[in-house]
Amino acid sequence: MAEPFLFRPDPPCLDALVEAPAEGAPAVPLIPIRTDALEAWLAEQPPERAAWVRAAGFTGRAGAVCPLPGDGGTRAGVLVGLGDGDDPWALAGLPRALPAGAYALADGDGADLAETAALAWALGAYRFDRYKTAPGDPPARLVWPAGVGRAAxxxxxxxxxxxxxxxxxxxxxxxxxxxxxxxxxxxxxxxxxxxxxxxxxxxxxxxxxxxxxxxxxxxxxxxxxxxxxxxxxxxxxxxxxxxxxxxxxxxxxxxxxxxxxxxxxxxxxxxxxxxxxxxxxxxxxxxxxxxxxxxxxxxxxxxxxxxxxxxxxxxxxxxxxxxxxxxxxxxxxxxxxxxxxxxxxxxxxxxxxxxxxxxxxxxxxxxxxxxxxxxxxxxxxxxxxxxxxxxxxxxxxxxxxxxxxxxxxxxxxxxxxxxxxxxxxxxxxxxxxxxxxxxxxxxxxxxxxxxxxxxxxxxxxxxxxxxxxxxx
Missing domain, CATH: 3.40.630.10 (Zn peptidases)
Incomplete structure (x- = not known):
């Protein structure tokens, strides 16, 4: 029933980190934001977008998400709450919470957040399913953030x-x-x-x-x-x-x-x-x-x-x-x-x-x-x-x-x-x-x-x- 060895240098949850999105399907931008930075960010957005975020009740709470509508029913991006910024697991729920597809951190996010995001994403995709007879839904995938030490x-x-x-x-x-x-x-x-x-x-x-x-x-x-x-x-x-x-x-x-x-x-x-x-x-x-x-x-x-x-x-x-x-x-x-x-x-x-x-x-x-x-x-x-x-x-x-x-x-x-x-x-x-x-x-x-x-x-x-x- 069980595999002969569990040790794998590349466990399946690492597959949730990808080099690039599939052809013809651009990665959806993820916009991480702290609670104390939300109002300043909203002030810089078009009024319609700011009103949408406020109506959705998004506060920047750690792990909270708010999809941003784009043209023709597309997603322009996803706001992701970081809370006060000290929770390394803030993004860990996203691989199972977001719709299938590829996502990428929006430009401008620091290398520290990028490494935290990569770790949280891969570990959030972890499942112990070796005794399940039916595979679960695949996790959403994150494009490897720039500047991340991939080996680490x-x-x-x-x-x-x-x-x-x-x-x-x-x-x-x-x-x-x-x-x-x-x-x-x-x-x-x-x-x-x-x-x-x-x-x-x-x-x-x-x-x-x-x-x-x-x-x-x-x-x-x-x-x-x-x-x-x-x-x-x-x-x-x-x-x-x-x-x-x-x-x-x-x-x-x-x-x-x-x-x-x-x-x-x-x-x-x-x-x-x-x-x-x-x-x-x-x-x-x-x-x-x-x-x-x-x-x-x-x-x-x-x-x-x-x-x-x-x-x-x-x-x-x-x-x-x-x-x-x-x-x-x-x-x-x-x-x-x-x-x-x-x-x-x-x-x-x-x-x-x-x-x-x-x-x-x-x-x-x-x-x-x-x-x-x-x-x-x-x-x-x-x-x-x-x-x-x-x-x-x-x-x-x-x-x-x-x-x-x-x-x-x-x-x-x-x-x-x-x-x-x-x-x-x-x-x-x-x-x-x-x-x-x-x-x-x-x-x-x-x-x-x-x-x-x-x-x-x-x-x-x-x-x-x-x-x-x-x-x-």
Missing amino acids: VRRRVAAVAWVRDLVNTPAADLGPAELAAETRALAEHHGARFHEIVGDALPAENWPAVYAVGKGSARAPRLLDLRWGDAARPRVTLVGKGVVFDSGGLDLKPASAMLVMKKDMAGAAHALGLAHMIMDAGLPVCLRVLIPAVENMVSGTSFRPRDVLATRKGLTVEVGDTDAEGRLVLADALAEADGERPALLLDMATLTGGVALGPNISALFTRHDALAADLLDAATAVDEPVWRLPLHVPYRAMLDSTVADISSTGSGRLGGAITAALFLAEFVSPETPWAHLDLYAWNPKTKPGRPEGGAVQGLTALYGLIERRFGA
Whole structure:
């Protein structure tokens, strides 16, 4: 039913950006306008046009449109509202809202708006329709705006579309083996090296926590390892939580919470999307991606509450709740990454998701103030909300165990996002520049350019951080 690989450097939504309109059908001009500039624009128009716009009730609200009549029943153009001008998604609803055909930004619009428009248009055209038996209506198309860095737009759109596709794919079709195939396809596209450790080989090669979490599933757990770039360059390592489905294990989730658990591999999807952007841009780094790919299921071989697990670092962990499995598999991957002393170590995971900050804001944890400042600056520059939460050391006592070196969940649920991050911190050396992003990775309802389903959080901000620190 499903395609063998979801990774595509040119996803279908990029087809909504075209070189030129079809012959004999000139592009309809789009006239973007801010709310505070509307009256001045109307004052310069013929009285009939100004009266038409006012009668239509157009105010310049972000995403609003007002077709302008031309001679013989044609469209002279379309007014497009930008609101106060700070909404990067203002044009994202247009590919599905406007009639089919080609459109082009009116002359005189700046390069900044042009790039924003191209990104919003392509992402607004995105659909997850691989299980639909009838194709939907094609989106309206935008002529590539002048002055746009097309490679950068294509890179970002491809990464976002792929992350969405991965998160949206049902767990039945995206198990650990399929996630491995996705990673291998990415490696082959970019000439990277790929290695995986599967099933019973995991404990034999000292990946005990990954194996413990995944051995309850009929689908064998795996450790996915991608390497790319010159070893003499700064080492950047990405770690992504790859829990393809989370039933909660023996501490079973309620049904309502299980409904979106196909998204529990969103950290891995973000790591892969970010890796694509880094490799596609040819950033001068030595990249490594580590993904523990497991399914947390219930069976006679499932790990249990109060089990004591070994880890790659040598620390023992008492299992407080089998539904807090992500931090266990990340522990092994972070220990391996930290052992190479990377110049930057980033992990992405749906650990506590939107509990602390809701579905739109990523939670950032790091010991390093300079790293936090750089990432927050990069996030602000691309309008991807990230909020730093404290690694509050006194809460570490909540993770004390009487029988093991550390408990996975500790003595209570209070401060859960913080204690989860403190648990991960145990597997990373204090001197390693490390940041943990706790993601929700799901849109509860559709908004322009962001359909209900898999959501991308912080991806472009993380890329911007890496580009600023290590770019040529």
